[in-house]
Amino acid sequence: MIKPCAGLLALVLALPVNAAGVDLAKSSLNFSFRQMGVPVAGSFGRFDADVAFNAAEPAKSRATLTVHTASIRLPAPDAVAEAAKAAWFDVARHPQARFVASRFTRLADGRYQVFGRLTLKGISRDISAPFALREAGGTRWLEGALPISRLAFGVGDGQWRDTDTVADTVELKFRLALSGR
C-alpha cells in the first residue's frame, strides 16, 4: 500500500504545477504606448485562454490566447472607435488576434520564457516573452510583459505609420490567473 500511496502523493504534488485553465475574470491583458510622448494605457476586455503551465517541466506546457479585438479599451471613446477602423485593428475583418505558444523554457533568474506565434490582423510573427509564476491569495499568476511593434502587424496604417505621433512600440502586459490545480 505504501508504494502506490507514494506514487499518488508524487502525482498530487506534481499536479499543482499543472493548470487546468485560466480564470478570465481575474486575468488581464493590458498595454501601454506613447502618443506624442504621453503614456496611454489600454486593455482588452475579452479574451479566451487555454493554458496548461507545468512549472516543473516547462517544456510540457501549452498556451493559446485568443483576443477579441473589438473589446479594446482606451481612455477616450473616440480612440476606441478609431481603434476598430481598418487602419488599426480592422475589427470587422479581423475580430480576433491569436497567440499560440510553441515552446517554454526556464530562465536562470527563476522566471520562464514563452515562444510562440502571434497572428494579428492576418499577419503572423514569432514573438517571445519572459514571465514569472507567482502565488498570491491561493491563486497562481502568470505575469509577463513584452514589447510589440504595432507596425509589424500593420496596426496603425496609412497616415498613422508616422511614429512621431503614435510610437511603434506597444508594451503588452499579461496577467493570467490560473484556475484549477
Add this chain to the structure above:
Amino acid sequence: MSIPRYTPALVRLHWLMAALVFATFAQGVLVSQLPVSPAMFRLVSWHKWGGVLLFGLVFLRILVRLRHGAPPLPAGTGRGARLAAHAVHLVLYLCFLAVPLAGYFASLAKGFPVVLFGVFPLPVLIGADPALAERLAAVHAVLAYAFGALVLLHVAAACKHQWLDRDGLISRMAFAPAPSSPKGQS
C-alpha cells in the same frame, strides 16, 4: 509726447503671451473640429504645451507686475473707465490661471497625462474619470471663450484709445519709447 511705459520685462511678457494665447486658443478651437488623426494629436499636444507655458509665464508676469507696478493712466481717465480697466486686467490674469488649470485637469480626467514637449511628465493629480472629464472640458471651453471675449474687449479698448481718443495709450506696451508714433511696438 512721451508716455510712461510698463517695465520692459512686462512688455515682452505681454506680447509673448498675447501671441501664445492666440495660437493656443486657435489650436483649441481647431482641435474640437478635427477628426482623430496624427494632425489632431499634434495640435492637442501643442495646445497643452501652450497652456502649460502660459500658466507658468503668468506667475512670472504677476511677480514682475507686483514688483514694478503699472504706469499711471492718462490724467483725464474717469473713475468708471479706471475701474473697468483694472477689473478687465485682473480678470485677464485670472483667466491665464483658470483656463489652463481647467484644461489640465480635463486632460488628466480623460486619462491623458500632460507631458511638456513630449519630454517632461507633469504631475498626475487626479485619475481618469470620464464623467468628470466631460464636465471639466465644458468648464475649460466656457472659460476659454469668456477669456477670448475679454481679450477682444481688451483689444477694442486699446483701439478706442488709439483711434478715437488718440491718447497714444498703447505706447505703454511698446518695446521702446516711440514719441513720434504711438504704434511703434515692433
